[in-house]
Amino acid sequence: MNGGLSLESIFIIGTAGMIILAMGVVFFLIIYQRRLVEKENQLALQELAHQRSLMDAVIRTREMEQRRIALELHDDVGSTLTAIKFSIPLLDVPREKQDKLLDNLQSAIHKVRRISNDLLPSVLEELGLRIAAKSLMQTLGESTGVVFYEHTEGDSRPPRDIELAFYRVLQELLNNIIKYAQASFAEVYLLIDSQQVIMTVTDDGTGFTPADHIIREDNPSLGLRNMESRVQQINGSIVFKKLPEKGTSVTVTWKTTDQK
Ligand SMILES: Nc1ncnc2c1ncn2[C@@H]1O[C@H](COP(=O)(O)OP(=O)(O)OP(=O)(O)O)[C@@H](O)[C@H]1O
Ligand SMILES: [Mg+2]
Helix, strand or coil, X not given: CCCCCCHHHHHHHHHHHHHHHHHHHHHHHHHHHHHHHHHHHHHHHHHHHHHHHHHHHHHHHHHHHHHHHHHHHHHHHHHHHHHHHHHHHHCCCCHHHHHHHHHHHHHHHHHHHHHHHHHCCHHHXXXXXXXXXXXXXXXXXXXXXXXXXXXXXXXXCCCHHHHHHHHHHHHHHHHHHHHHHCCXXXXXXXXXXXXXXXXXXXXXXXXXXXXXXXXXXXXXXXXXXXXXXXXXXXXXXXXXXXXXXXXXXXXXXXXXXXXX
């Protein structure tokens, strides 16, 4: 025993110190890396939330603007046209000309009513999703070659924003079927009860899922994106399925149990 540390002890202490130091550095790096990943995830979530709220605001603003235009069209343009219609018989022109004028005016009144109803479906507000969906299919069936079938179950009315979201999605799905699917029929199944709304739209067309759609800069289509945003906004889900034989089936679901 000579009081000082032996060379061996110094070596052991030195090595242990270095190991502890190395472990500390590794530990620090792991924590740092984890914090970095957490921060990145947080930023990505914030970005997603920001994008969603932007999209929500766009949809809400558009809905308000559509409402304003629809009311103006209906109350202002519509009633002016109707007033003109009643003054035609007072005109000092031959009967045939009056009839022709009345025909044209009647068709203009009809178009104004259709456009204003497209923008703000009054049937939806007054009579609910079930009747509005039926009426939409009837109108589209009369003006296109596609045959529409509908099956509905349940007669309760979900909250207004849920009805509106489902109605807008249905409008877009049916318009896309008419424009692109080359379908001969489309079938809409709608289940509405106090706990849920489930809508399935099936067609016998070419078959489609959003993955088939390539977003092109020269054709910035909005339909699919809007449908997804609307469904997200109400905390629902939308699933596209290409059917094995032909055609597409799209199911939109909203459940009260999924709401926070
Ligand atoms: N039911 C369908 N059958 C076949 N192709 C479809 C169907 N629905 C959509 N598509 C394809 O997906 C593309 C994107 O649809 P989307 O609704 O986003 O755009 P759009 O209808 O062309 O334009 P917008 O809806 O903005 O007026 C369409 O251009 C079409 O090629
Ligand atoms: Mg579309």
